[in-house]
Amino acid sequence: MTKKNIFYAQSGGVTAVINATACGVIETARKFKEDIGTVYAGRDGILGALREDLIDTSQESDESIAMLRHTPAGAFGSCRYQLPAYEENPEIYQRLIDVFAAHNIGYFFYNGGGDSQDTANKVAKVSKQLGYPITCIGLPKTVDNDLPITDNCPGFGSVAKYIAISIREAGLDVASMSANSTKVFIMEVMGRHAGWIAAAGGLAQEQEGDAPHIILFPERTFNAKEFLQKVDECVKRHSYCAIVTSEGIKNGEGNLISNSGLKDAFGNAQLGGVAPLLANLIQKELGYKYHWALVDYLQRAARHIASKTDVDQAYALGKTAVERALAGKNAIMLTIERIPGDTYLWKIGETALDNVALVEQPLPDEYITQDGYHITQACRDYMAPLIQGEDYPPYKNGLPQYARLKNIAVPKKLEEASIV
Amino acid sequence: MTKKNIFYAQSGGVTAVINATACGVIETARKFKEDIGTVYAGRDGILGALREDLIDTSQESDESIAMLRHTPAGAFGSCRYQLPAYEENPEIYQRLIDVFAAHNIGYFFYNGGGDSQDTANKVAKVSKQLGYPITCIGLPKTVDNDLPITDNCPGFGSVAKYIAISIREAGLDVASMSANSTKVFIMEVMGRHAGWIAAAGGLAQEQEGDAPHIILFPERTFNAKEFLQKVDECVKRHSYCAIVTSEGIKNGEGNLISNSGLKDAFGNAQLGGVAPLLANLIQKELGYKYHWALVDYLQRAARHIASKTDVDQAYALGKTAVERALAGKNAIMLTIERIPGDTYLWKIGETALDNVALVEQPLPDEYITQDGYHITQACRDYMAPLIQGEDYPPYKNGLPQYARLKNIAVPKKLEEASIV
Missing domain, CATH: 3.40.50.460 (Phosphofructokinase domain)
Known part of the structure; x- marks a missing residue:
């Protein structure tokens, strides 16, 4: 079996720490050179896959990739785009598979909210159906904190x-x-x-x-x-x-x-x-x-005052995605699990993409005070650990220094297709 | 000669570093116990003097005062109030003198913008006129950066x-x-x-x-x-x-x-x-x-990301106000002086209050590009040093810890007067 490449993309509204997840994916993939090829990032989310516009992250130095950990927003570009149902538009899926096959992509890591988990889930199912099964792992990200099952959402x-x-x-x-x-x-x-x-x-x-x-x-x-x-x-x-x-x-x-x-x-x-x-x-x-x-x-x-806990979790998700993909996991979204106890401890868990796609996690009723105008102690107990710690970016000339990637495109192998 | 007390007050819109100036005044006055009595702070700026509502800063611990250095906003309260001309309302000035005399105040440190420097100037002149000369020192503060003569304004x-x-x-x-x-x-x-x-x-x-x-x-x-x-x-x-x-x-x-x-x-x-x-x-x-x-x-x-240069300058102004007052200076505003050279260096200077009261410093024309939509290199050269350095406050439970003063009132000695 030849080594497969990873396709990683960022989706939906970006956050202060989504690049920390990208950093976790890329740094970890670089450590498993025997087993994994290159991490290709989608330029502007999944649009990059549909347009065969892949970014070759191997052209970035280790220093640049390390800087992603403290760089806000989406370094490869994001998009607001949801895959239609397969029946509605089979061409889109065929195009995805064509692009993935052309670039020997075996892993699809999609970093986003509920819509993005739905996309990851569809890719997992349809790719199998179409005879080019891709390992799909959803990486949670949303400032809205509205994904189910995971204790919280990075960002x-x-x-x-x-x-x-x-x-x-x-x-x-x-x-x-x-x-x-x-x-x-x-x-x-x-x-x-x-x-x-x-x-x-x-x-x-x-x-x-x-x-x-x-x-x-x-x-x-x-x-x-x-x-x-x-x-x-x-x-x-x-x-x-x-x-x-x-x-x-x-x-x-x-x-x-x-x-x-x-x-x-x-x-x-x-x-x-x-x-x-x-x-x-x-x-x-x-x-x-x-x-x-x-x-x-x-x-x-506001990466300048990001929560260290948040940064650590975002990074760990990226790292774990690579590890679990290599361990054969598929069609899952990674989660943050809170370990019960007086001290806040967490670990990376997982759940089937079927469980999270398009499901919204509302703010629990018991987090709002009786009068409706403040938060309860239960809310504080839940939320306080998530803002713990500071993780300051480096500064130069009084300003935070954020990554400037080259974002070099992988040469195209397919004919242009006007899908999106 | 008995030791005189200092009256210090904050005026106009507050800033991330005006309390650093207060910290400089109080910490330095505490070092000159032989020569200076107590620092009384006006509650809500000069209104505190007119209402005989003075805060006894000697009741605050050294730790609390040290925390002022990294606490934003005005710890003693500010106000938007400009003293009228003496001729328009001599009672106001008489009241001020009565309060200052009753509390043995010999120094008036007013921390504010152009209007506040005008107030300090009026107090300097009228107090002399009324036979109770007070040492008046203006301390610049304004996010608008619009005071003349000083290289820049703390905040x-x-x-x-x-x-x-x-x-x-x-x-x-x-x-x-x-x-x-x-x-x-x-x-x-x-x-x-x-x-x-x-x-x-x-x-x-x-x-x-x-x-x-x-x-x-x-x-x-x-x-x-x-x-x-x-x-x-x-x-x-x-x-x-x-x-x-x-x-x-x-x-x-x-x-x-x-x-x-x-x-x-x-x-x-x-x-x-x-x-x-x-x-x-x-x-x-x-x-x-x-x-x-x-x-x-x-x-x-936004004290959480204050400029270290700004904090240092704000503190130095407070410290220097005490030193120059003891050296007999009067009716001056302290300034930041930029020392010419390739490296940014500064020192505390001074100018007569007459030179700054109500004078506005516009943004120089040569700081705006020809097309009118950006800044020039001259502007960068001027401004870049002012944002140098970070001066992070201490954090607890993920949040910056800011001073909570007791702000205990000095017992009143005069009858109430409904001046303001």
């Missing part, structure tokens, strides 16, 4: 740390200004469907009175009257109010508050941003001076 | 570092997503009157093609057509476009773009946020998928 711990630090720092700022200036601060965070990231802000509160005072979850219907009363009580008690809101909060009809009708001067709908809407509401109804922030990509790209 | 270097890091990280994120998703990212930063902070984003660009590709300055009239063309060219060339915009960009009539007419569903004007307006414009005219962030207080409170 989430670092966002959680960034959000908790940011609201702690901004909270101190508002507190300083509250005597005769700003009294309310609102920070909008990601999470259209689930409040995992918003919940992480709650970790900043160590004592009664600490920021954040209020957290708004997509899991709870937004009630303007009740919210305003909470804000007012908080300002009267603490002289200021620091709020973390999920972008995904909804009204009683289940519609996103952020879609509730901002229009620009030309009458065009204004897209995005629930924080300014809440700020306007507070200003109008309570008269408090406010500030607001919307962190967007900053939260998931 | 700015840390914002600059945060902004440059953030756009570098988010830029990598957008680049990853650009194949078939987000192509444009806009980050809005502070700077209503001057583009110092926006300019700092430019430091992230080390090579052609790096983020940010476009910077929008309040010093240049916003031209929508030209801007859109730049964005389009950039996306076509690099596959994505990362933009830093100052909140203060203006149209041809000199009006803020951010005030250009967003209305909510109820017809109320929507306050703040030029980034979403630019994003909408891009979406409408070019059709590119976008993301935007507005960092607001996060940028000036």
Whole structure:
């Protein structure tokens, strides 16, 4: 049997640590030179496979690959693309197999969220069906922390740390200004469907009175009257109010508050941003001076303050993918398993891709306090370990130094096909 | 002569390092116990003096005071309040003198921006006039970097570092997503009157093609057509476009773009946020998928990634204020002086308060490129040293540990006066 090559690709929204997983895959594959050929990375996720646009990672130095461990975002490019069902478009699968066969690819490692696990699962099944069975291993990644079975998703711990630090720092700022200036601060965070990231802000509160005072979850219907009363009580008690809101909060009809009708001067709908809407509401109804922030990509790209636990787990997933592939495992997603006990310990586990594809893990009801505006001790117990440790990147001239890969394409062997 | 006490207060928008200056004042005063009494801090800036609400810093442990060096925001509270002219309201000045006399205060250290230096100047002059001369020393602080004479303003270097890091990280994120998703990212930063902070984003660009590709300055009239063309060219060339915009960009009539007419569903004007307006414009005219962030207080409170140079300078100002006050200096603002040479070296200088009160230092014209959308080498040469070095705070449970002062009030000696 000739050595097979690995196809590794990054999918969906990128994170501060997805490249740490890539680093784990590539560094480990380089250690098993007897058994494994080259790691080819898909340029822009699976699009790279469909377009036969493979990146030859063997052309990168060990130093460059090592730098991936502390480089945010997707070094090979990502994409938002979901494979259709085989019956709908068999050509796409045939193309994948053709590309994989042409480049002697025996392993498909797909690094992404629920949609990506579905893609990995389809590739596992169809490749077998088509007589070119590929070893498929899903590598979890999503800041949304919404994959099932795995204890947590790499990428989430670092966002959680960034959000908790940011609201702690901004909270101190508002507190300083509250005597005769700003009294309310609102920070909008990601999470259209689930409040995992918003919940992480709650970790900043160590004592009664600490920021954040209020957290708004997509899991709870937004009630303007009740919210305003909470804000007012908080300002009267603490002289200021620091709020973390999920972008995904909804009204009683289940519609996103952020879609509730901002229009620009030309009458065009204004897209995005629930924080300014809440700020306007507070200003109008309570008269408090406010500030607001919307962190967007900053939260998931903030490698400068990534969680060490998160980085370690992301790397371990990549490393383990190679090991388990060599051990003959197939059609699995690797997971993080929490080892029960007083001290936080974890190991890499696995589950069948069938169990995770397209399944969403909601924020447990018992993580939100009875009143719906903060997190419970159960939530803290779960989340606190995930933000442990700092893993600072190296700096030069005052700025973090991130990998600059050459990303050299593997020469094409097939005719061009206009699939995607 | 009995030992005199120091009155120290924080004024205006707070920063990541203003407490480092407080730390310098208090630690140094504690070393000169023979010559100096207690450091009283004004609760909420000068309001604390007018309300006779002084904080007795001698009640804080050495450990707590040392923690101020790495604690963001204003530990004693700040305020937005400018002293009126003496002629307009002599009672206010009399009240100040009464409070200072009652508490044996001989030194007034005011830590703030241009308005605060004006206040310090007025106190210096009027106190002499009223027969209770107080040694007044202004300590510069402003993220806006707009004080004259001083080479830079403590607080700015840390914002600059945060902004440059953030756009570098988010830029990598957008680049990853650009194949078939987000192509444009806009980050809005502070700077209503001057583009110092926006300019700092430019430091992230080390090579052609790096983020940010476009910077929008309040010093240049916003031209929508030209801007859109730049964005389009950039996306076509690099596959994505990362933009830093100052909140203060203006149209041809000199009006803020951010005030250009967003209305909510109820017809109320929507306050703040030029980034979403630019994003909408891009979406409408070019059709590119976008993301935007507005960092607001996060940028000036981000002590977790403060510039070491900034922290060192902020601390040195506090230390030097005590030393120069003891040396008989009065009615001065301390400055950072850049020592000419190839290596960046600095020392603490001073200038008469008359020279700085209410004077604004604009971003030099030669710091903006000819086309108006980026920074020049001269700007890099000036700014790069200010973001040098990291000065990480200590962490516990994954979060930075910031000072929690007791802020115990000095017993009042005067009757209440409803001045402010």
